[in-house]
Amino acid sequence: MKSMTGFARKEIETPFLKGSLTIKSYNNRYLEISVYLPPYLAMLESRLRDAVSEVVIHGKVEAALRIREVSDPPRVQVDAAAVTEVASALRAAAEAAGIREPVRISDILAFDGVVSFERNIDADAAWEALRGPVSACLAEFDEERRREGLATRRDIEKKLSVIEASVGIVQDEAPAIEAAIRGNLSARFREVLGSQVDENRVLQEVASYLARHTINEEIVRLRSHIAAFRGALDVPGCGKKLDFLCQEMNREANTIGSKNILPRVGEAVVSLKDAIENVREQIRNVE
Numbered sequence: 001m002k003s004m005t006g007f008a009r010k011e012i013e014t015p016f017l018k019g020s021l022t023i024k025s026y027n028n029r030y031l032e033i034s035v036y037l038p039p040y041l042a043m044l045e046s047r048l049r050d051a052v053s054e055v056v057i058h059g060k061v062e063a064a065l066r067i068r069e070v071s072d073p074p075r076v077q078v079d080a081a082a083v084t085e086v087a088s089a090l091r092a093a094a095e096a097a098g099i100r101e102p103v104r105i106s107d108i109l110a111f112d113g114v115v116s117f118e119r120n121i122d123a124d125a126a127w128e129a130l131r132g133p134v135s136a137c138l139a140e141f142d143e144e145r146r147r148e149g150l151a152t153r154r155d156i157e158k159k160l161s162v163i164e165a166s167v168g169i170v171q172d173e174a175p176a177i178e179a180a181i182r183g184n185l186s187a188r189f190r191e192v193l194g195s196q197v198d199e200n201r202v203l204q205e206v207a208s209y210l211a212r213h214t215i216n217e218e219i220v221r222l223r224s225h226i227a228a229f230r231g232a233l234d235v236p237g238c239g240k241k242l243d244f245l246c247q248e249m250n251r252e253a254n255t256i257g258s259k260n261i262l263p264r265v266g267e268a269v270v271s272l273k274d275a276i277e278n279v280r281e282q283i284r285n286v287e
Helices: 039-053 080-097 105-109 123-196 199-213 216-232 239-259 263-283
Strands: 006-013 017-026 031-036 059-070 075-078 115-118
Touching (some): 031 039, 123 263
Parallel strands (some): 031 059
Antiparallel strands (some): 075 115
């Protein structure tokens, strides 16, 4: 089990480049990867995205690469014709405005296209330099998610014990519920019909009512869901399945509550539903 939240940062020191890689993730129903790279390394986005997707199944992931130094010097080019035209236009504007100030280089550089800055980076060479640091950062990121997932699992297993104990109480009291229903119905028949009561008819009606209000099926399904839940804890990307099983457990708990007539069972159902809701809260952070 892994958490959907995690963080890792790795310094990059290679002969080709120096910088840092940061990877962090948040809860999200689907896998959503955002990659932030310097413009001259944009061609590596798909490779970094693929590397992240091999580790993460669900969650919103942000991977940011910040470069401080690159060994290959940039190519800086000046468009002489553009410089001449811009300078001429600035002088004309100053003269028209009656301003007697010299044209400064900063004024010229404020115009786009006067100076171009490019880095001719080889994509394969760049990725080869980054492959190791990216793998190391992802390994640290995944380990962080695994540690947090382990803590979440321990808490979930405690809540599962509460759920199982509550189901045990309900199961123990199931015969008492049926006996109470049988006694109440028989008493009402005798209260209404008096000495004219037909015992066979009473037994038929009680049996029919019990068939609709017994909770044995709900108990069996609850235990089946709990067993499936425990089995899914070790499956990668189990978050969605665990959430579905919690919904099903909650459905059975509601049905038991609607059929119950005993205070002790009512208390167990409240404890059961509370534990299920706590588990669902934890599952929202499970991948």
